[in-house]
Amino acid sequence: MNRLLTFWAGQASHHAGQVDTLFLGLAVLAVLLSAPVFILITWFAVKYRRGKPADRTHAVNRNVWLEVSWAAIPFLATVAFYLWSTGLFIDLYQPPAEALAINAVGKQWMWKFQHPGGQAEINELHVPAGQAVVVTLASQDVIHSLFVPALRLKQDVVPGRYTRLWFRADAAGSYALVCAQFCGTDHAVMGGQLVVQTPADYARWLAAAGTDGSLAAQGAVLFRQMGCSGCHGAASTVHAPPLEGLYGRPVPLANGQVVTADDQYLRDSILLPQAQVAAGYPAIMPTYQNVLGEEDVLKLVAYIKSLANAQPGGGHE
Amino acid sequence: MRTIAPLLTVWAALLALLGLTVGASLVLTGTPSLIASLAIAGLKAALVVWVFMQLRREGGLMRVMALGAVFWLLILLGYLVLDYATR
Amino acid sequence: MSEATAEVSYLEHGHSLKSWLLTTDHKRIAILYFLSITLFFFVGGAAAALIRIDLLTPEADLMSNEGYNRAFTLHGVIMVWFFLIPSIPNTFGNFLVPLMIGARDLAFPRLNLLSWYIYMVGGLFTIAVLVLGGVDTGWTFYTPLSSMFANGNVILAATAIFVVGFSSILTGLNFIVTVHRLRCPGMTWGRLPLFVWSIYATSLILVLATPVLSITLVLIAAERLFGIGVFNPALGGDPLLYQHLFWFYSHPAVYIMILPALGVISELVATAARKPVFGYRFVAGSSIAIAILGFLVWGHHMFVAGQSMYASAVFSFLSLAVAVPSGIKVYNWTATLYKGHIALDPPFLFAMSFIGLFVVGGMTGLILAMLAVDVHVHDTYFVVAHFHYIMVGGTVSAYFGALHYWWPKMMGRMLPLVWGRLSAIFIFLGFNLTFFPQFILGYLGMPRRYHVYPAEFQTLHVLSSAGASVLGLAYLLPFTYLLYSLRHGGKAPPNPWGATGLEWTVPSPPPQHNFHELPTVDGPPYQYPVEVDGEREAAHG
């Protein structure tokens, strides 16, 4: 029972506490709005039971002002809660800039996580307490949903695009982490735990977890292995856009549009290269859809992001 | 003849509008093109509904029945614009 | 037509199978629907029983993961499209709308029969899905799971729902035209029974929303068959577009399921209190308001799906607005009871339990509409509990209330009131024991569609399963005594409850053409008191 209240419903973040307060407020409102109905129906059923003598004179069949008031007053009360709740919701779309960036990939039926340092884990996510963490979510196959009850947060993971979830866990401990969106046969066992550690413990965990270099470094290896450098490298003779200094900048496309080179753009350019072709370059890039998984793509994106401040054509290595 | 003449006129107008929409598509691009083509389509549809389908001789209730679905369709399309334009 | 034939009831008018299967009498078609819907209710209920038995323990003991997924998918598909949506409109709506408005039949009697046949063809497809091993996508058929990954009979199931959709459209169309065109002299809109108002509002949704589901299912089938996929992310398509189209239908479909129930309750409350419904205009108007506002809130199913934040904020706000007309109805029913002459007969007990459960379902719906809370409880048992309070606590209670209330009219036999009261009470208790623990489970974080679950949740699940067994038996109970009453129940007088409404002015069961002479209405609805002629005493006997 104790585990039920900590592992599942514990308040692992300030946001969780705020949601609980909001929920309690709404529960009180619900009781206030419905109690009159319950009490009056029962009371009337007893008092005005057929055959029982009672004062039934001056019964009214309509009263517009009464009806308008019991339509309007509950509505106005809920509007106040709407403002409160929507405020909390909008916060979820504004991760702090300094947040620790972690990648998550949902696939039937497991969760894979990548830390910036290159540490990878399955069905377990270690994060430091007190620090904002923004999780970039990708799906390898169907829609999943990353749900951590103790954070009162969930976000669907939609194939074909990146969604984000950010939180700041306060209390060290282990919390349930599950998939909330039905995703096929083993949906019910697609879960694990979120381990919130003190920053020192987290640093120790990072050091102990084996890694083949940072995520960007792993991306750089892939970049060579998959032959990306053959065209996008400095020494290449193929006319392909350079990737140094690309991330976060506007990219003019062949069709005249201008898009920002964000994570989603980089992902789409690797998996659906014909969708958004950069202006001035031939549309010759092959798709890597059946070659690279979402995890590899995330590594490549991390690598390209690491080049954000490098000079085009300059030695970045 | 009194019933036939308007039908023929409307038919000629419909063909003219078709020519106009094809012509517009050759000249205009982007949003103006979209607006022009949908406006012309709307006009053509209105002519068909009003004259060929004889909605002009029906009462208000029947008109609401015939056109109500358009309103509901606009709800669907409107929300899609809201989501896709701000996602 | 001579006096003698006019007195023959619709039940006595021909006994051959053909006289039933080729009938165009709205009352007989209502009975056909009643039988077929009851069948599907028990098939869907059996799936629910399997689910609840399996959830007694945290491990997978009764079914495999795959088997469990198929069980809840089938439960959802059957209960939504083959029980809830046709339940009240196609049985009681069919039977009562012409009687209530003083007409001899629906506007298109043959179309009505065709609707039933289409429903049965859809039903056969569903049975085929069941026999061939089921389908494993959930009733929501989310892409790309349904279109690319699921290995069940998705196309067959989509076909079943596609087909039954046409039954819905044609039925809705029939009701709308009937209400517009066949009201008897004096039956103005302001005099229509509230049940007719709610059926009218429901029909609007049936006609306008169902086709969008049909085309969406076509797109899913095309994606599976030919790789034609606008929802396929591997091709740059958008899975969320599917959700938009699906919920554009499926949220209004929730109102298809609950609106007729709201209409039933208005009738039951007025009769029980022997008083006009308080604020007739508000109650009637709120049905139409629900039907229209119901189209504006579908995005509240997608708050965490990845739709735009702004869309979420708008959908959340409008979801609060749709609660207003529902609230009006509940408060107005309460006011109707004030200074009434309330009889605690079975229909009223069902109505009371409806109001209680609907209020809980509605209030939790309000909570779910709040964005920050929904982020936590979306796709958990909280949602499961919420919509079962509306669909089962609400619609099914109203369905049973209607069954008890109009049974004497439909079958010409009285039912044992004591047993009726008992089953109303048991259904209420069993229902709450089943579903209230699920609110707690949900807030604690138990996701829906989980077949194996952490041991900590077992206590609440066992409570829920215990409640489900009470509920299951309580649902069986009425069918036994109602069957019994067909043979042994006392003959029903025309108006056993002392109610207003044209349906109570004709004999029970009504003659084949309803009215010997078309009635004329010259006053507002619900004009109590009604002369009862000691008939209710006969009912007790």
Added chain:
Amino acid sequence: MADTAQARQRETTLMGMYLFLGSEIMLFGGLFAVALALRLMHPQEIVAASKHLHYGIGAANTVVLLTSSLAVALAVAAAEAGKIKGTVVGLQAGAGLGIGFLALKAVEYVSEYHERLLPALAPPEAFANPAAHLFMDLYLIATSLHAVHVTIGVGLLAGLALRVHHRSLALPRQATGVEVVGLYWHLVDVIWIFLYPVLYLVR
């Protein structure tokens, strides 16, 4: 008395038909919603993909369908005036033009097949980009669903012409029967009026 009963019956039937047409609008409305979403997601690619369609054939087909609508409207007018021959000719012309529409559509499909533009029959690589593939998916679904409606309409018109010809539908007493089928046919026309610019004329 008989006249008012007839007028009432006509109104009832028309109302039912208009509601059915409303549901047809929503059926195609789902596809228009898809078209809108595609356009919002991939504006430029949709323009490029649309340019591959034979807008000339589409325009010719629009002329055919508009003319058939005229023929049917004339048939309805004739039916209401009790002119049997005029009704039959109008209905037959409408049905014939409908068959012409289908034939042109078939020619168009065949040439698109050869140009490797038809999804399901051409590999995904044949398309310039994913959005073009999606657009052609929509094109194929929308036009084939419309063609199904045209086929049903042709059947209804031809059947009606036969019944009027054999006097099994008495005119002008049962002119509503002609009118109702006419409504269906005009709606099929209206849907094409919107499909044509939405699919062929995206610029």
